[in-house]
């Protein structure tokens with residue numbers, strides 16, 4: 502490997518924060534019929550930890566979308582795997598690994614709104630606010646991080662390292 506991985510957030514820090522987020526979400530959705538939608542593949546570890554800590558009878562589903570393409574900042578996304586459960590009239594929480602430019606989530610949000618979700622909120626493990634090209638705010642944010650390329654806890658570098666139980670910065674040698 503021509504790079505090393507420097508720890509940014511330890512496993513303990515991440516796990517502690519996920520428990521806090523889960524309790525916040527649990528409080529906000531008490532008595533509601535919540536559908537949690539994870540965006541593949543980056544959200545898998547975060548989502549799995551998060552929903553275990555919620556004392557709510559949630560429904561879960563997944564979506565996979567391709568990176569946006571096109572020359573304008575609006576671009577387009579392709580849905581590679583859609584949800585099985587309809588979002589119509591449901592309280593939906595989208596779970597994402599990281600918000601960077603905000604483009605992916607702005608598209609997904611619009612799509613699910615157009616499909617008639619009753620409410621729509623976003624939960625992200627990481628947020629790089631300095632990189633935004635469109636306005637996008639997470640409703641539940643684990644950690645704000647600096648403009649560095651990170652891996653682990655579901656996030657990949659060329660499809661590797663998603664299984665790291667901590668979040669690290671990729672440092673070129």
Ligand code: 5GP
Nearest residue numbers: 599600601602603604605649650651656657
């Ligand atoms: P956005 O559409 O907000 O620019 O980007 C979202 C996607 O880009 C994330 O879901 C993630 O897959 C990828 N991404 C953005 N920043 C990073 C990063 O630092 N590390 C990794 N592994 N992926 C990132």
Ligand code: MG
Nearest residue numbers: 540543598599
């Ligand atoms: Mg992602």
Ligand code: MG
Nearest residue numbers: 543656657658
């Ligand atoms: Mg990726």
